[in-house]
Amino acid sequence: MSKPRGRGRPKGGSDSRSRILAAAVDVFGEHGYEGTTIREIAGRAGVDSALVHHYFGTKADLFAEAANVPLRPDVVVPMILSGPREEVGARIVRYVLEAFEDDRVRRRGVMLLRTAVGGKVGTPLIVGFLSRELLPRVAGRLDVPDAELRADLVASQIAGMLMIRYVLGVQPIAGASIDDLVGRVGPTIQRYLFD
Amino acid sequence: MSKPRGRGRPKGGSDSRSRILAAAVDVFGEHGYEGTTIREIAGRAGVDSALVHHYFGTKADLFAEAANVPLRPDVVVPMILSGPREEVGARIVRYVLEAFEDDRVRRRGVMLLRTAVGGKVGTPLIVGFLSRELLPRVAGRLDVPDAELRADLVASQIAGMLMIRYVLGVQPIAGASIDDLVGRVGPTIQRYLFD
DNA sequence: GTCTATATCGTGATAGAC
């Protein structure tokens, strides 16, 4: 009768845990780390605030769980950087924008961008991700001088575009089509990487 | 004996008010709006927390005062956009980076970037500034199609560069020279504006 | 002009009933 559960939850129960986690991603993304309260997360998930602690422990623990996106730069970067070199810039922009079309990705992405810049909790997280996980992997696959600087410049343009489009929502970038942005921003990325 | 005061403070007194304001800019910039406490601002200014309220009222009032940078896009934008068209991109990048060399500007800038993205207090402020004050002024002086989108693209790259360099401090952009960044990013701006 | 003392509220977190 009850729909079959995949491997995961041991006994019986409900889906409160996943609802709490989804609500946490949303609220952290809207108000940043300091600005969100356990009570609001609980309210949006339709549960009691105590249940949040019961499942996730402290607020910092919950944030770590919510921020733990299985981003796999070790698999994504090689995938994008291989293929015709002339279109790498366009492929990067398109990949990021299409990923953000998915609700789940966009919510987590906005949360990360907001909290990354907001204060001492998220900043080390994203700085570490950029400078240890992502940028070296990109730079390592570039056979050009100043590879690290080039990768960093790419990150700066991608980050700025995501900020304007998804976090701040400033028009007309916020309402532009993916093709349009690929056409405008793609050549920038291409130039940073290879010119 | 006491050094002469310019026009400004009426009677006698101290410089507590300006020290509080400077401390507020710093602390808001470090922890975002929600993350900063009146007590920390007071402590860093070397005064009591009650004095902060005495001068500035509520925390939101103090933030508004601290964020009230006399940015004058109405005078800066025409100044930069006039002059040889071929170097506009480089001039924009150089102007921004050189402005951020000044401690005062950089602190206020970092504060605005942090709080702008952090939550509901700063976001409307910067969105309004961008979409009402800055971008239309830039777009209005461009005699090219899609002027608004071009101005927005410029903003996205400038914002991303400032984020990486000053807010997150990710290397190597954080340690790059102004000339280096002008040479790399200037052509991007130029392309967004005129190509 | 400055600080002490305090009122009031909302937070994260816990213990324990059901």
Added chain:
DNA sequence: GTCTATCACGATATAGAC
């Protein structure tokens, strides 16, 4: 597994002494 009740703390903000 879920919620009620509550604790301990720190926050903003105010009243008033000096």
